[in-house]
Amino acid sequence: GDSVTQMEGPVTLSEEACLTINCTYTATGYPSLFWYVQYPGEGLQLLLKATKADDKGSNKGFEATYRKETTSFHLEKGSVQVSDSAVYFCALFGGSQGNLIFGKGTKLSVKP
Amino acid sequence: DSGVTQTPKHLITATGQRVTLRCSPRSGDLSVYWYQQSLDQGLQFLIQYYNGEERAKGNILERFSAQQFPDLHSELNLSSLELGDSALYFCASSVRGTLNSETQYFGPGTRLLVL
Numbered sequence: 001g002d003s004v005t006q007m008e009g010p011v012t013l014s015e016e017a018c019l020t021i022n023c024t025y026t027a028t029g030y031p032s033l034f035w036y037v038q039y040p041g042e043g044l045q046l047l048l049k050a051t052k053a054d055d056k057g058s059n060k061g062f063e064a065t066y067r068k069e070t071t072s073f074h075l076e077k078g079s080v081q082v083s084d085s086a087v088y089f090c091a092l093f094g095g096s097q098g099n100l101i102f103g104k105g106t107k108l109s110v111k112p
Numbered sequence: 113d114s115g116v117t118q119t120p121k122h123l124i125t126a127t128g129q130r131v132t133l134r135c136s137p138r139s140g141d142l143s144v145y146w147y148q149q150s151l152d153q154g155l156q157f158l159i160q161y162y163n164g165e166e167r168a169k170g171n172i173l174e175r176f177s178a179q180q181f182p183d184l185h186s187e188l189n190l191s192s193l194e195l196g197d198s199a200l201y202f203c204a205s206s207v208r209g210t211l212n213s214e215t216q217y218f219g220p221g222t223r224l225l226v227l
Contacts, residue, residue, distance in 0.1 A: 043221050
């Protein structure tokens, strides 16, 4: 079945460091891909999405490109801030139920 | 603030009991989803309702049930609770729930602790 694999955390970075969180997927067809972020004590918020191959989603300095050839949707940011500390979830819309399938999440901690 | 509201925020109960979680979707959204987030299973889709009708079912236990009311709010009923049901339960909503690209907006969650 459809699935999402993302890099294990936690990831600890210093402020202004570069961030990459790897995400790969297995799916039939061409699912839409999403990154959600969960700040401490809060629900999930959509960070960005891409709906077809080679689409680039971007928001708040974060970017991810839908790569069909490598079945990947890696999240990147050039310079992280302390306020980016959160858990990041990669997800695809698919599966036999036709719904969001999430990776296990990657916890990011950014130190000043 | 996503516009999705969930009550209660926290719930503590005992094994064997029954609880009801409530969700109000964003204004204008017809589709409601329920997810369970636990440390061992991660985020798992439970069930989806669209305009009062069940549309999709995921890894939902038979002890769990849900419904969506005419005003579009939804309730998730958990019965014969077990320790392993302790988790964060999220509700999400979207406009129609039929499109691959449609964004789901999540509520703040209900944290359930079964003792």
